[in-house]
Amino acid sequence: MAERGRPRAFDRTVALRGAMEVFWELGYEGTKLTDLTGAMNINSASLYNAFGSKEQLFREAVELYGSTTGSATARALREEPTARAAVEAMLRGNIDIFADTGTPSGCMIVLAAANCAHQNRGVAEHLAGHRRRTVAELKERLERAVSEGELAPETDVRSVADFYATILYGLSIEARDGVPVERLRSTVDRAVGLWDTLVRPDPNERP
Known part of the structure; x- marks a missing residue:
């Protein structure tokens, strides 16, 4: 049986990795929404739907950094x-x-x-x-x-x-x-x- 519901249109982990590198390079306040959507290859609506807010996205990016590169x-x-x-x-x-x-x-x-x-x-x-x-x-x-x-x-x-x-x-x-x-x-x-x-x-x- 096919899964119900609309599938996520992007890989969340890949998108989060893109956000992590932008925050890492530009800093929290230096990072604009357009920087994030460009690096994550998603639109702003998808960003907010998946991550809630810029700060929540940042906190998730920090956790990803700590468990991988950092x-x-x-x-x-x-x-x-x-x-x-x-x-x-x-x-x-x-x-x-x-x-x-x-x-x-x-x-x-x-x-x-x-x-x-x-x-x-x-x-x-x-x-x-x-x-x-x-x-x-x-x-x-x-x-x-x-x-x-x-x-x-x-x-x-x-x-x-x-x-x-x-x-x-x-x-x-x-x-x-x-x-x-x-x-x-x-x-x-x-x-x-x-x-x-x-x-x-x-x-x-x-x-």
């Missing part, structure tokens, strides 16, 4: 055997994404709502929440390293997590600014080279 951080923290290896894999894996000429440069989570008008603060906060979760996940990985004996119990895991997250987000901005990938890799070399110093307990800290 998954290097979560994968590194989950798969690498040591915290040091996880941090290094996180930084190096993201550089490959940030500098990929086949996609917009930098990180969508960092760049897509860097500046928002008051009426769009919810969008900016949505991405800020994603960045805070990345820091929390990095901190959890370091805490696991403490529990497994890789790091000393006195290690200031929050400060170490903050440091490497700041490096990660800075690399995204530099990639968008056109900094050559060799320089990005040099920054990672230096950041990873500081690992032993950063995780060493402060001798002046009281027990």
Whole structure:
């Protein structure tokens, strides 16, 4: 028996991928409806029927980014055997994404709502929440390293997590600014080279 109802005239996943890349390149406020419909190859009525609103579409695009192109951080923290290896894999894996000429440069989570008008603060906060979760996940990985004996119990895991997250987000901005990938890799070399110093307990800290 033939299915009832009018079939969807476009591939929703393909359309969402197109929207993701536009938001990633132009930012939330810089993206016009015509940019979206052109990239998604649909008309405005289909866009609103399928996704509800520009903000809802953006939030779905962010989730798609996090589960596909932007998954290097979560994968590194989950798969690498040591915290040091996880941090290094996180930084190096993201550089490959940030500098990929086949996609917009930098990180969508960092760049897509860097500046928002008051009426769009919810969008900016949505991405800020994603960045805070990345820091929390990095901190959890370091805490696991403490529990497994890789790091000393006195290690200031929050400060170490903050440091490497700041490096990660800075690399995204530099990639968008056109900094050559060799320089990005040099920054990672230096950041990873500081690992032993950063995780060493402060001798002046009281027990």
